[in-house]
Amino acid sequence: MAERVEVRQSVLKENDRIAGELREALAARQILCLNLISSPGAGKTSILESTLDALRGTSRRVAVLTGDIQTERDADRLRRFGFPALQITTGGTCHLDASMVRRALEEMPLDGLDVLFIENVGNLVCPASYDLGEDAKVVVLSVAEGDDKPLKYPGIFRRARLMLLHKIDLLPYTRFSREAAVADARRVNPEIEVLETSCLAEPGLGAWLRWIEGRLEEKRQAGRPARV
């Protein structure tokens, strides 16, 4: 006779455990970690290129882990800016998990960093399920895509802290409704923050760079012992 045992735990318990360790290691060094997720072609790598380009004239020290199913191309693109960039080639897997990040960080020293960017595999479904120890998931939705993505892929919009409405300079050439996209994203996640960005034209990435600074400041305030 079989006995039934109640078990209440996440299916991804092991992933969540490793992500917890990563989060502690990052918190101990006061490093902000952002996990960028989008469909293929939305502009994650371009955003990171422009971000690194903007940061190289500052005192900020950042690094990138970039996930792809095949090729080292993204890391090659990102290394040109003088910051460490490491490719995680998943060999077919459609998302990054915490153990892949842990393995990659064995080759990339964290000390001295301010921000660690993780560029996930281009996919709006699977990456949403995996905690990588990040402070925030950032979903990139380009206006060259459909404005109905938030309702079609609610999981990622639900879990993201920030949505970048990217390639916003292309808006006049598309039928994309920024109002509908934002309203739908907020149906799924009333807390989601929204910024409009473009790598090639106004408004640029200024709002995104200020957002990163704000989150870094927030993390460092939280990590500081209370004043006596």
Place this chain on the structure above:
Amino acid sequence: MHELSIAQSIVDSAREHATLNGGRRVVRIGVRVGEISGVAVEALEFCFGMTVQDTDMDGAALELERIPVRFRCSRCAHEFHPVEFLGQCPTCGSDGATMIAGDELGLSFLELE
């Protein structure tokens, strides 16, 4: 298509519990799959079968419980399944509702022999 790694995680967790319970055989595993968990149940069933084949858990059944998205009205506490995440309460018409179910992906029970 991340169902194979999800299936592997389910099997690993079940085996761990079975070992803790004196190494008994796992005959059935209950898993709760939220509507927006991003998991395709047909693919998960297929991958689970592949994962347990020719192992100590060969023949174990996977019982998937689909959990629909549920909102709770923050004004009158009515619970409802929203149409396309529209948070308007069908009872009192208020706009404020919070999601209380639908994104879970968890083990719920094991049957051990």
